[in-house]
Amino acid sequence: MQNTDFKPKAFLFDLNGTMINDMKYHADAWHSIITEKLGLNISYADVKKEMYGKNEELLVRLFGENHFTPTEVENISIEKERRYQKTYLPTLALMNGLHQFLAKAKDTGIKMAIGSAAIPFNIDFVLDGLQIRPFFDTIVSAHDVKLSKPDPETFINAAIALGIKPEECIVFEDVPKGVESASRAGMKCFVLTTTHNREEFDNFDNILGYIADYKDPILTHLF
Template identity: 25%
Template sequence: MRHKMLWDMDAVIFDMDGSLVDSMWLWKAIDIEYLGRYGISLPEDLQSRIEGMSFSETAVYFKEHFPIPDSLEEIKAAWNRMAWDKYMHEVPLKPGIPEFLNGCRENGIRLGIATSNSRELVENVAEVHNLRAYFTSIVTGCDVARGKPSPDIYLEAARQLEVAPARCLVFEDIVPGILAGKSAGMRVCAVEDAYSLQSREEKKALADYYINDFRGLFISEG
């Protein structure tokens, strides 16, 4: 038996960081380390400024706002190197994800990922956690014209999944992502995440549903 939020859905689209995997914490750590290489302190409001930006948009922001000698490609390559070991060894799936993915597959619900992260990292995460076979579509922010909160990434995921936006359910953990899903005409379930606890009430107000984790969204009828 599926949760009511899934009753008339043909596809589920996940944001990755903070929704599919518990990884939002690592990006602040990487920003501190990377800027520290050049003697730059992390601005207190940096995370809120770049929230929702694609991997490439974030690199442009860093290049424009900080005295960094690296090229855009060098910045992104450095972030990929710094993040990969953490994703491989320190980033777990959100509780209940394996059971939820199996439930979706058994019920014929198509699965996609729409992430602001780099393709290299999302493909690596999918491989480490044996997720690749579940997902028909993986779209990154660099694949579309505008990052979240614009709807582009979710509309492209729906196109690849061949499902009408109104029949897609999005799982998101940050406000710009929730806004992106709603702007795409999709139903959105906000996901609890330690990184965005200060936005909990706003997330609940903007989203159609709110969950602490993915346990119990499919219940065996046997």
């Protein structure tokens, strides 16, 4: 059941699938890189299942430890992101209602952060491409943590940087491992239903509600 009683002091946003609806473009880029460039015979559906955490973690899950040198991992990662950005750029846009939601939060004095497993190259692509960087007080990227989601480090680091207690934060996420990360950080969460079905979140007790976008009336109760 959706909860409208909690009044937060900070909003922490995942990026891909949460602020922008771009996961298909990531899956397309990863599948083409992995099958065409790296020669692994894997289905599109199985690639999508591995799309969480850092790029290097995905490569380890698919190819094993030490299959690529650190330089090779970096080059593969950058090439994948360039393919993603090239195809997604023509339709780059915030989720419906998000710009107004960010502006209202800023006016209300709610602090905001991005906590993402994306590399800075992709985060900058979104923030600068959509000119929304001034809304955010801090950014935690893949380069800022040792362990990515579902480890809580991403969201804990964001809360520390904002100077807000974890229990006073609300996380916006779209995947179960992100919700798990928020739960382990001691944070409540709203789930964007962009990439996963509600049934996939049944095991979590930190979810305040499910929203299709940021125009959902339930969000008005947060201010």
